[in-house]
Amino acid sequence: MPRFASKGRYMEYGILSFIAIAVVWFLSKMDTSAAMLMIVASLGLSMALFCFTNLYIGFYTLIGMGFIIASLDRMLAGRLPLTSILLLLPCILICLVFFNGMREKNSSWMSWHPIVYFYFLLTAYMVVEIFNPQMHSLLGWLSAFWQRLSYIFLLIISCYLFKDLKSIRFFFKFVIGSFFITALYGCVQQWFGLSSFDSRWIHSDPHIYGLFSLPAGGIRKFSFLTDPANFGTLMASSALATLVLIFGPFSKRNKAILSIFVVIILLGMSYSGTRTANVMMVAGLALYILMTLYQRRTQVLAIITGASLLFILYVPIYGNVTLNRFRSAFNEPTDDASYNIRTVHRHMMQSYMYQYPFGGGINTAGAPGEKYNPHHRLAGFPPDSAYFSKALQEGWFGLALQCLFLFMILFYCVHYFYKCRNEEIRTYYASMATMLFASFLGAYAQFTISSVPQSLIFVPFLACIVKLHTFDTPELSKNLQKSQNP
Numbered sequence: 001m002p003r004f005a006s007k008g009r010y011m012e013y014g015i016l017s018f019i020a021i022a023v024v025w026f027l028s029k030m031d032t033s034a035a036m037l038m039i040v041a042s043l044g045l046s047m048a049l050f051c052f053t054n055l056y057i058g059f060y061t062l063i064g065m066g067f068i069i070a071s072l073d074r075m076l077a078g079r080l081p082l083t084s085i086l087l088l089l090p091c092i093l094i095c096l097v098f099f100n101g102m103r104e105k106n107s108s109w110m111s112w113h114p115i116v117y118f119y120f121l122l123t124a125y126m127v128v129e130i131f132n133p134q135m136h137s138l139l140g141w142l143s144a145f146w147q148r149l150s151y152i153f154l155l156i157i158s159c160y161l162f163k164d165l166k167s168i169r170f171f172f173k174f175v176i177g178s179f180f181i182t183a184l185y186g187c188v189q190q191w192f193g194l195s196s197f198d199s200r201w202i203h204s205d206p207h208i209y210g211l212f213s214l215p216a217g218g219i220r221k222f223s224f225l226t227d228p229a230n231f232g233t234l235m236a237s238s239a240l241a242t243l244v245l246i247f248g249p250f251s252k253r254n255k256a257i258l259s260i261f262v263v264i265i266l267l268g269m270s271y272s273g274t275r276t277a278n279v280m281m282v283a284g285l286a287l288y289i290l291m292t293l294y295q296r297r298t299q300v301l302a303i304i305t306g307a308s309l310l311f312i313l314y315v316p317i318y319g320n321v322t323l324n325r326f327r328s329a330f331n332e333p334t335d336d337a338s339y340n341i342r343t344v345h346r347h348m349m350q351s352y353m354y355q356y357p358f359g360g361g362i363n364t365a366g367a368p369g370e371k372y373n374p375h376h377r378l379a380g381f382p383p384d385s386a387y388f389s390k391a392l393q394e395g396w397f398g399l400a401l402q403c404l405f406l407f408m409i410l411f412y413c414v415h416y417f418y419k420c421r422n423e424e425i426r427t428y429y430a431s432m433a434t435m436l437f438a439s440f441l442g443a444y445a446q447f448t449i450s451s452v453p454q455s456l457i458f459v460p461f462l463a464c465i466v467k468l469h470t471f472d473t474p475e476l477s478k479n480l481q482k483s484q485n486p
Contacts, residue, residue, distance in 0.1 A: 058093045059161055060174055062086065062154070063460070066453030067178050071224040074201045083452065087146065090153035097160045111159055113466035115412060118405050119155065123148055125401060126362065129394060135361025140372025144362045151459050158463030165425070165471045168464055172428065175457055176245070179238035180261045183268030186223035186231060190271040194219065220273035226451065232274025233439070233448045239265040240284035241435040247297060248427030276445045282309065284438035291417060291430060342384045342445075349381070349392060359395035386443035386450055406440045412465055420472040428468055432461055 069082050076082075126148055130141050162168050189195075194202070202209050202219065212220050212228060220228035239262055246258045269277050285305050292298040352360075360378045363369060366389070369379035383389035391399040413433035420426050439458075442448040449458060 055093060055097065055157070056161065058089060059157055062089045062093070063174065063453070063456055064178060066456035067182055068224045069452065070226040071198075075197045086452075087150040090150045090157060093157050094153040097157055111463075111466040111470070115408060115462055115466055116155070118408055119152070119462070122401060122405060123152060125394070125398060129358070129362050129398075132358055132361040134356060134359070134376070135364055135373065136376055137363070137372040140363030140368060141361070143368075143372070151455065154456070154459045155463060158460040159467060162463050162467045165468075168428065168468060168471075169424075171460060171464070172245070172431075176238070176242055176258070176261065179234070179242065179265060182223050182225070182231070183235055183238075183261075183265040186221045186235070186268035186271055187264060189221045189223065214273055221268070221271040223268065225453075228272040229274050229276070229446045230451050230454070232269055232272030232277035233280060233442045233446050234454055235265050235269035235272065236274075236277035236280040236442065237284070237435045237439045237448070237454075239269060239281065240288070240438055241431045244288055244431040244434055245427060249423040274446075276442050280438035280442045283441050284434040287437045288430060288434045291414065291433065345382065345384060346388060352377070353391050353396055357395045357397050359391070359393045359398060362393055365389060365392045385445050386447045389447070409462070409465065410437055410440070416465070416469040420469055422472045425468050425472050428464065432465060436461065
């Protein structure tokens with residue numbers, strides 16, 4: 001009997017090998033892009049099957065795909081609506097959450113925190129916007145609301161998965177690792193040149209090539225992401241988050257690894273040529289210094305940061321493109337053409353924002369406006385930042401709600417940082433506070449909150465804020481002390 005079983009196993013291996021060889025031969029005869037399309041579709045189907053069976057795999061697949069989805073889109077020449085497919089995943093995973101919750105008969109995992117309530121309030125305001133008489137297309141509103149609904153599902157999923165400190169610790173490791181890999185690929189682009197599909201995509205549109213070009217020659221690097229601004233601002237906030245973790249109660253080995261990560265991330269940020277990222281770094285460090293100024297190591301960090309900034313700004317080196325780009329972020333912006341155009345645009349639309357306190361409607365400005373509301377006054381008008389876009393489309397009332405929400409997030413980060421006693425939890429809150437503060441500041445000039453993957457990691461960090469402080473118990477502190485001092 002065992003002999004027949006082994007023969008059957010060899011037969012299965014032979015059949016699978018024959019199928020694999022046939023598939024490879026078939027792909028070799030196809031067009032390169034079509035073969036790549038089939039490979040990605042097969043891998044996507046396999047990952048989808050895993051996601052259906054395991055909530056953790058689905059969650060981290062969603063986060064990981066958010067980092068590389070723009071690169072996959074360039075590789076496939078935009079043949080698949082990958083972003084829309086990606087936003088379907090939270091809708092599938094939420095079914096698993098409700099199924100597991102009903103089976104466990106326990107709903108205590110959902111934290112009904114003021115941040116959660118306010119996020120639902122912002123969603124309710126988006127629902128009210130459907131009655132905005134300035135908006136001409138219901139399809140444009142549905143597109144934006146579908147995205148918001150996916151983020152709500154992601155928030156619920158995150159609250160369900162973050163059941164203890166260990167799960168949040170793993171989330172931080174995964175995200176920091178993703179930051180490092182993204183930065184490393186940006187450095188590879190700088191050191192060895194762009195890949196063939198990235199280069200083909202840039203040169204296919206003169207407008208894109210002009211935006212990505214540096215004044216003294218060269219291309220601003222963008223790694224896996226959509227553009228250099230998205231890459232640069234992500235690197236700035238991630239460098240801050242990683243740098244703060246170095247000062248946490250972790251082993252020397254982990255701190256050494258984090259230090260290497262910070263160096264690579266800062267290099268990636270500098271290669272992006274995004275001036276907003278430089279301001280974000282300085283502002284984030286200033287917030288962390290203010291939060292922890294009572295510590296001697298922070299006082300040393302403040303001195304080193306100040307001296308380094310003065311050296312970079314005033315050292316007599318003028319031929320370095322990256323260095324000049326950094327300095328331009330802190331110079332008088334009156335000679336900056338980009339800054340002047342943005343100033344003109346904002347002054348131009350001030351009367352419109354005063355006239356319509358609820359804005360022109362969802363997806364009425366910029367490229368989405370041309371797609372969904374082509375005859376709208378805002379269609380094609382470039383909203384050059386997340387706040388300006390919010391004010392145009394949802395009015396100053398919507399902008400005020402958004403700013404209040406962001407203030408609430410920072411308030412609770414700082415509040416729990418001082419309230420909690422566990423040093424590891426305090427480090428996570430300090431890391432999130434500096435990272436999010438820098439992102440909120442960068443949103444004045446860029447789309448730092450709403451772009452992928454920053455939006456996909458922003459929502460789980462909200463879950464971290466509302467859940468972390470609940471794990472700050474005397475028992476946890478005792479267990480951590482025993483593990484660190486055996």
